[in-house]
Amino acid sequence: MADLISVLRRHGIRATPQRLAVAAHVLSAKSHPTADEVWRQVRRRCPTLSRATVYNTLNMLAEKGLIRPQVLREGTVVFDPRTDRHHHFIDVETGRVYDVPWSAIRVSGKEKLRDFDVQEYQVVLRGRRRRP
Amino acid sequence: MADLISVLRRHGIRATPQRLAVAAHVLSAKSHPTADEVWRQVRRRCPTLSRATVYNTLNMLAEKGLIRPQVLREGTVVFDPRTDRHHHFIDVETGRVYDVPWSAIRVSGKEKLRDFDVQEYQVVLRGRRRRP
DNA sequence: ACACCAGTTTGGACTTTGTCTAAAACTAGA
DNA sequence: TCTAGTTTTAGACAAAGTCCAAACTGGTGT
Structure with missing residues (x-):
């Protein structure tokens, strides 16, 4: 997990505790979680985490190519931790x-x-x- | 368009003016409109048309197989007037x-x-x- | 060690998409 | 015409997502 810090840095993302928690969760996800699912999960360990930060972080990870947003479910985007095709x-x-x-x-x-x-x-x- | 009445009847849908207006619009659409886009368009000719009726009608047309809901855009379903593959x-x-x-x-x-x-x-x- | 300042986080307000409900308004048939 | 069953309507509600100002961090230079 100290590894995750350098992964973020390498992509120009400052590694804050909130971002580390969100990134660790979504990158190791076996499923295709929505932003709100990530929020509900990660908030259990980090209770002050705001929804805005989760959305910001996920969109940032997506921009940098570390995860992939997918339009597969009605009404919500899901995030795919696999970036290979x-x-x-x-x-x-x-x-x-x-x-x-x-x-x-x-x-x-x-x-x-x-x-x-x-x-x-x-x-x-x-x-x-x-x-x- | 008198034809449209019988199309709806054949599918067990009572042909009200609101339903005819919504169906006529979506079935002849060249694009893939969202429910709210249909609402905004049809309301110009039928100003009291409620949002609920548009959603009800589109979902009903979809259930009967006259249009096809598609998850292709973020945050909203679009309706496809083409039902062939x-x-x-x-x-x-x-x-x-x-x-x-x-x-x-x-x-x-x-x-x-x-x-x-x-x-x-x-x-x-x-x-x-x-x-x- | 300290202060600074840009970058982050937060909570809440706001928007959009969609559903639900109770009441009013139709429609069709007896 | 009367009436029972459908439809429609307007507005309340919920979920997903964005935006904002204010508070807070955490590197950097000294």
Whole structure:
């Protein structure tokens, strides 16, 4: 975790206790939390943490490329701690978001689109997760 | 537009003036409007139209399969008047959403996903629209 | 060690998107 | 026409997110 300080510094982010707490939480998240979910969790250890700071920190981490905002759920942005390319599967029953390896799916034809200069893309799949 | 009345009736929706106005607007939309955008537009011809009625009507049209809600923009659902399958391109400058023909892109590998039972999917592309 | 000052944090106000509710206003059928 | 069942309306409410002024930190130079 002393490592996290240098990670932030390397990206030009001053490492305050609040930012460290937020960053530690979101970067190690196994799920795709919303800002308010991060706030509720981190506030248990850091009770004066304000919502504004959480939003500021998450947006800052996103700007620096340490996490990735994703528009996958109605009404709210979720933050993805994985920054390597991957697709997403959304369980229609639970709303939970799962990662799908980039290599599992191939998308062809996007280079041929005349009207669009594609910078990035992902496949969004919906359905039911099979019993684990 | 007398046609629209029978379209609604065929789907078990009583054709009130408010519903006709909302349906006519969203079904002929060239873009992907939000509920509030529909409200602001339709209210110009029908000034007492309430926000609740617009939301109710759009959700009803979506339930009946006449339009399709899409999670493509931050903070709000947009409604897609096209119900045939297609992909979406989002201009990163303007935020505008464009349709991409289903046949233009092929996605392979999704059948082989062991953990997921895929019911539907789409490719979401981001980049810059080329000058038209 | 000290003071300074830019950068941070805070809490609350505010905005936007969306839902809910009770009351008023329709509509269709007997 | 009367009436029971739907719809509509306006406003209250909730959640997600932004913005602000005031208070607070924490490096830097001395």
